[in-house]
Amino acid sequence: MKKWLLNIFSIMLIMSLVACSQGEDSTKTTDEKDVKKEVFNIGMIPDQNVADLNRSMEDFAAILSEKTDLNVKFVPAVDYAALVTAFERGEIQLAWFGGLTGVQARSLVPESEAIAQRPIDEKFQSVFIKQKGLPINSLADLKDVSFTFGSESSTSGHLMPRYFIMEDGLNPESDFKGKPNFSGSHDTTYKLVESGAYQAGALNISVWEKAVNEGLVDVNKVEVFYTTPPYFDYNWTVNKGLDEKYGEGTKDKVKEAILSMSKDDSEVMTLLQADNFIETKNENYQAIEQVAKQLGIIK
Amino acid sequence: MMHDIIDSFDRRKRFYINLLLILIFLWSLTAINWNEDLVHPGGGVMIIQILKSILQPNLSFEIIQIALESTWITVVYAVAGMTLAILYGSIAGVLASGILTNNRILKKVSVGIFRGILSFTRAIHELVWAWLFVASFGLSPYAAIFALAIPYGGILGRILADALNDVPKQPIQALKLAGASNWKCLFYGYLPFVWNHMLSYTLYRFECAIRSSTIMSFVGLGGLGYQIQLSLADLKFDEVWTFLFFLILLVVIVDLWSGLLRNSNNSKFSAHALLRYFSIDRLSIYIFTLLVCTSWYYVIFVQQASLLKLFSSENAQYALKFFTGLLGLNEVQPAFLNFDYWKTAIGLTWETLLMSVMAIGIATIVTLLTVIPAARNFANGTLTASSSFWQWLSFGIIRIAYIFSRAVPELIWAMLIVFLLQPGLLPGALALALHNFGILGKLCAEVIEEMDHKPVRNLSTAGANKAQMLLYGVLPMVMPKFLSYIFYRWEVIMRTTIVVGFIGAGGLGQEFKLSMSFFHYSEITLLLFCYLILVFIADFFSEWFRKAAK
Numbered sequence: 136m137k138k139w140l141l142n143i144f145s146i147m148l149i150m151s152l153v154a155c156s157q158g159e160d161s162t163k164t165t166d167e168k169d170v171k172k173e174v175f176n177i178g179m180i181p182d183q184n185v186a187d188l189n190r191s192m193e194d195f196a197a198i199l200s201e202k203t204d205l206n207v208k209f210v211p212a213v214d215y216a217a218l219v220t221a222f223e224r225g226e227i228q229l230a231w232f233g234g235l236t237g238v239q240a241r242s243l244v245p246e247s248e249a250i251a252q253r254p255i256d257e258k259f260q261s262v263f264i265k266q267k268g269l270p271i272n273s274l275a276d277l278k279d280v281s282f283t284f285g286s287e288s289s290t291s292g293h294l295m296p297r298y299f300i301m302e303d304g305l306n307p308e309s310d311f312k313g314k315p316n317f318s319g320s321h322d323t324t325y326k327l328v329e330s331g332a333y334q335a336g337a338l339n340i341s342v343w344e345k346a347v348n349e350g351l352v353d354v355n356k357v358e359v360f361y362t363t364p365p366y367f368d369y370n371w372t373v374n375k376g377l378d379e380k381y382g383e384g385t386k387d388k389v390k391e392a393i394l395s396m397s398k399d400d401s402e403v404m405t406l407l408q409a410d411n412f413i414e415t416k417n418e419n420y421q422a423i424e425q426v427a428k429q430l431g432i433i434k
Numbered sequence: 435m436m437h438d439i440i441d442s443f444d445r446r447k448r449f450y451i452n453l454l455l456i457l458i459f460l461w462s463l464t465a466i467n468w469n470e471d472l473v474h475p476g477g478g479v480m481i482i483q484i485l486k487s488i489l490q491p492n493l494s495f496e497i498i499q500i501a502l503e504s505t506w507i508t509v510v511y512a513v514a515g516m517t518l519a520i521l522y523g524s525i526a527g528v529l530a531s532g533i534l535t536n537n538r539i540l541k542k543v544s545v546g547i548f549r550g551i552l553s554f555t556r557a558i559h560e561l562v563w564a565w566l567f568v569a570s571f572g573l574s575p576y577a578a579i580f581a582l583a584i585p586y587g588g589i590l591g592r593i594l595a596d597a598l599n600d601v602p603k604q605p606i607q608a609l610k611l612a613g614a615s616n617w618k619c620l621f622y623g624y625l626p627f628v629w630n631h632m633l634s635y636t637l638y639r640f641e642c643a644i645r646s647s648t649i650m651s652f653v654g655l656g657g658l659g660y661q662i663q664l665s666l667a668d669l670k671f672d673e674v675w676t677f678l679f680f681l682i683l684l685v686v687i688v689d690l691w692s693g694l695l696r697n698s699n700n701s702k703f704s705a706h707a708l709l710r711y712f713s714i715d716r717l718s719i720y721i722f723t724l725l726v727c728t729s730w731y732y733v734i735f736v737q738q739a740s741l742l743k744l745f746s747s748e749n750a751q752y753a754l755k756f757f758t759g760l761l762g763l764n765e766v767q768p769a770f771l772n773f774d775y776w777k778t779a780i781g782l783t784w785e786t787l788l789m790s791v792m793a794i795g796i797a798t799i800v801t802l803l804t805v806i807p808a809a810r811n812f813a814n815g816t817l818t819a820s821s822s823f824w825q826w827l828s829f830g831i832i833r834i835a836y837i838f839s840r841a842v843p844e845l846i847w848a849m850l851i852v853f854l855l856q857p858g859l860l861p862g863a864l865a866l867a868l869h870n871f872g873i874l875g876k877l878c879a880e881v882i883e884e885m886d887h888k889p890v891r892n893l894s895t896a897g898a899n900k901a902q903m904l905l906y907g908v909l910p911m912v913m914p915k916f917l918s919y920i921f922y923r924w925e926v927i928m929r930t931t932i933v934v935g936f937i938g939a940g941g942l943g944q945e946f947k948l949s950m951s952f953f954h955y956s957e958i959t960l961l962l963f964c965y966l967i968l969v970f971i972a973d974f975f976s977e978w979f980r981k982a983a984k
Contacts, residue, residue, distance in 0.1 A: 186664040186673065190500070210573065213660050216951045217568055224572045224752055239953065281857070288951045316857055317944070319937065320667035330480040330853045351669070432952045434765070 173381060175205040178218050178227040180236055182289065182369075183321050183342050184406045185213070195403040202392035205381060215288030219243065228377060229389060234259075234290030234368040234423040235432070241417060242424070242433055246375035249417050250390045253409040255341065257419075258365035261291045261299075262343045264328050265335040267358050274303040274361055282307070283316040283333040285324050290368050290423060292321055296337035298426045299363050325352045335360075341408055367419045371412070390414075448913075451982055459795030465788045466860050473855060480853045487671035497673055500661060501680045506732075508657040509684070511575065512647035513729040515582025516640055522583060523590030526552055530591060531598035533624060534616045549595070556588025557969040559929040560646050561936075562962070565950060570753040575733050576741060578650045578657075582643055593635055597628040637692040637718075644684055649843050649933065658684075659843065666849055682841040689837070691718065759955030768956035775960060778945070783964040786931045786941035789859045790972070793866035793931075794924040800867070801874045802916075806904060808832040808875055809882035816887060832875070840872030848934045862939025866930060870923050881915045882908065921976035928972040932965055942968075 177196060179188060192209040200207040210227060212218040215236050221227045223243040232240055232249075241247050265271045271280060277300065285292020300307055307315050316333060318324045321342040328336045329352060340362065346352040371393055377385045398410045427433040528534060530548035532541040564581035571577045606623045614622065648659035658681050665673035694714050762768025769775045806812055813829035815821030848865035855861045890907035898906070935943015942961055949957040 181664070181667065184668060186661070186668050186670060189664060190496075211656070211660075212573070213663055216953070217573060219953075220569055221573050225748075226572050243953075286951075287948050313857065314940075317948070322669050323667060326480065326669055327853065332852060332855075332857065434954070 172206040175203075175207045175229070175381060176210045176227050177207060177229045177231075178210050178212050178221060179231040180215050180218055180233055180288075181213050181320075182233060182286075183339065185320070188403060188406050191402040191406065195401045198396070198401055199389075199392055202395065203385075203388045205385070205389075215286060219288075222247070222372075222374060225374060225376075228374045228381075230372050230374075232370055232372050233288070234366070234370075234420060235294045235427055236288055236290075237370050237372050238420050238424045238427055239288075239433065240372060241420075244375055247372055248386075249370040249372045249415050249420065250386075251393045251412040252368075252370040252415040253407065254411070254413055255408075256369045256415070257367060257413075259291060259368035260340040260365055261296050261337050261363045262340050262359045263296065263335065263337045263361040263363075264325060264343070264357050265360050266328060266331065267356055269334055271335060271360055274300050275305065277305060277335060278310050279312050280334045281312040281316075281332075283318050283324055283327050283336040285317070285321050285336075285338055286319050287317045289321070289339070290366075291339035292324065292337060293317070294423065294426060294430070294432070295363055295366055297430060301430075322346070322351070325357060329353055329357050345408065366422060367415075370415050370420075447982065451979065455979075458791060459798075462788045462791035462795065465785075465792075466858065478854075481850075484671050484850060484853075488675050490672055491675040491679060492670070492672040493676065497676050501658070501677055504656065504658045504661045504677065505680045505684060508644060508647045508659070508681075509725070510729040510732050511578045511582065511650060511657060512640065512643040513725045514575075514579045514733055515586060515647065516636075516643050517726050517730070518579060518583035519586035519590055519639075519643075520636065522587030523594060525591075526587065527591035527594030528598065528620065530595040533598055533620060536616070549592075552588045552591045552595070553970075553973070554588075556585045556592065557929070557966055557973075558585060558962070559932055560585050561649055561933050562946075562965075564650050569950075570756045571749065572752075575656075575737050578647070579733070581650060582646055586639055586643060586646075590632075590636065590639060594628065594632060597631055598624050601627045633715075634692065634695060637688070637695055641685060641688040641692060644688055645681075645841070645843055648681055649845055659845075662846060666846070678842060678846070682838065685841040686837055756955070759953075760959045762956030762959065765956055768959075769954070770956060770960040770963070775957065779942075779960050779964050782940075782942045782945055782961075783968055785859060786928075786935070786943075786965075786968060787971075789863045789866070789934075789939070789941050790924065790928045790931050790968075792859065792863035793870065793927050794920060796863065796867035797871040797874050797923065797927075798920050800871045801878055804832045804835075805875055805878045805882065806908065808836065808879040810879075811883050811887065833879075836872040836875045836879075838872070839868055840870075840876065842869065844869040844930055844934050845937060848937045848939050852937065852939075857940075859940050862931070862934040862941065865934050865939065866927050870927060874919060874923050877919045878912070878916050881912050881919070885911050918980050921980055925969075925972045925976050928969055931968075 177192075177199070179192060181189075189209075189211045192211070196207040196209040199205070210221070212221070215233070218227065218230060218232075219236055219240050222230050222240045230240065237249055241249070263274065263277075265280075269280070271277060284296060287293055297307055305311075312334075316327070318327050318336070321338040324336045324338045325343065325346055327333050343352075343359070347354060373386055373389060377389070393412050394414065396404060396412055398404050404410070424433065526548050529544050530552055532545040535541050535544060560581050563584055564577060567577035567581050571580075601624050605627075606619055609619050609623045647657060648662075650657065650659065658677050662674055662677045662681075665671075665677065695718055758764060762770065807825065807828040810829065813821065813825045815825070844865050847868045848862060851861040851865050851868075855864065885908070889911070890903055893903050893907045931941050932943040932946060935941040935945075936947045942965055946958065946961045946965075949955075949961065
């Protein structure tokens, strides 16, 4: 018994020592490698088709590597806030953000820049859905109705719907039946309304259209009653200091590579429902930033 | 007269306590509005859809590959976390027991400080630690490993400290008289006494660590939970089930392992010397060591996560920024100086408390209804002197239900339940109850299996029927132990309420998640403060009740 005990303790001790010393070694070797080819990390907010997107992003990263001659690696994220944090810490060099997460990221890293988006993102919309047959025809009718947003960090699933509800004179914190819910994803939102968990909800228009086309949602149970005016949404944002870290002209090279992506290049394009990407700039998102400030999400 | 009353109260103390507990549970149920339709009409279709995909899990090559990989990552984080937890727990535990010093004042200081550290570290749920580490360390595997190691080390340390303090004093005194130093006393006096207990407890925690490691990946650190969440968000239930089956398999393997180990500890002396050499204990230790080596190898070399990078000056800056954020130094009015926010937070704290009471109440009821047939000695007839096919059947079904219920993390139960029930406290409480009923059931069934059979046998030969045997034979004997397990799970549930809140079950968790997403750090401070108070209240009351029920 005693012998075992000593055995275990000594093994543990040796293990931990070995682990620590190996840790030092490995940093040295990775540092050396880093000099040769620093990894260029890209990330993506978990917004829709997350499972499929995460699985096919590796090949998107490979294409980007080829086009830019950088060592591009995809870092999966399951949480919006985690991606923004990673971006702030400089662990992600290029990220696919939603309108709000992009604004959050750029307010944390002021030198970062929105460079590209899909054509639809210039005039993105949200739809408000309800259980079929309920007497809800406008946003003002949402009083005393149970309501679900998507993820709290989503622009099309939370920020803009909340904004338009408030424009119509309702306070989402007190005028619904109970507090508003945050379903976490657009797909979950329509399923929650379909199952009857919530009487109404708001989500991204492209997710909704896809769900209807593919028969994922039962249109006998759920219907749209309001579509918002257009606003700017998703975008590719590059982090600060790319040119210093990866060589002069890296930012432009990355931007060019993204703008040259076409539909057949990667499955990612299909999953994002994008034929191509177009240019964008930070100023396009001022309206969203104002809304976020007005709603107290950004202080 | 007064004396009589106190006397009769003393005799019926246990009865009053049980009555009080039942009343508290019933009162917690009044928080739910029962008039409304709790179950909504469309939910049934959804549940059928979910259940249908149990029969058709996605077994495509790609998914299986992902599942295997994620299972491995889950195990790696669990093992790596456990190694650090064992290191931290054994050092802090020994110091917290105060056995290393003879100086009274030094002893008090050491016990006070280390007990405090241990109880603080275990008070916060591992998912919350993970959130905090991701915010201050970034998405490094160490965020997951530390997040597991800290609360688990806290629990292991406390159990070790308690066990060391419970060691009988005579052998230690004998050692001391023979001139042994404090260190020698620790190794030759204390440790052999607590070894078996700690080994089996550590393995039990290992099983928990695997489940926690799954949850941990919800902050985006990879592993089974990450995959489950992704597939769930996209409503791909066939994939969800595939991943869940892998998780269940993993939990069952660890469960069987710890079962074997317990049994071998009981029957060690009967085994042949040669057999003992290759005994399950030894094998377990080798396997565990091997797991530790490969896990750390994987973390350090394959994932190339370097520990030193965590302590870079850059990281220190981010951490500093994070903490100044928590302290609200850069805000005009931090949330904890805002009266309205306090009101909200206290309301949520109250809700959280109700949810935890409801959850443990439901779990207890279901456990009590199922635990007797779930005991092996009931099924094979040693308890009642009669065994039948039906007893074995119900034993099997209930045991499978236990495994299933506890293998699925609370968070996933909650995600499924929101489709069926009206949002509010009830779905959260049910999710917690569903997960804990499996654990409670298993623990309580083991209590029955280990109890003394003779009184029940006597009742049986005296002609008592099954209900009578249960009421007069089994229950009085096992109830105190049950109660202590129930309270222990209540403490755990209290810590976990914050987790189910993440998916909209109300309480502090939801607000915590929102504040995290919006980077409102000073609100997080206030919410964490309320949460800690709740946890300490739970610990205090459970300790008090446990003592009172003895």
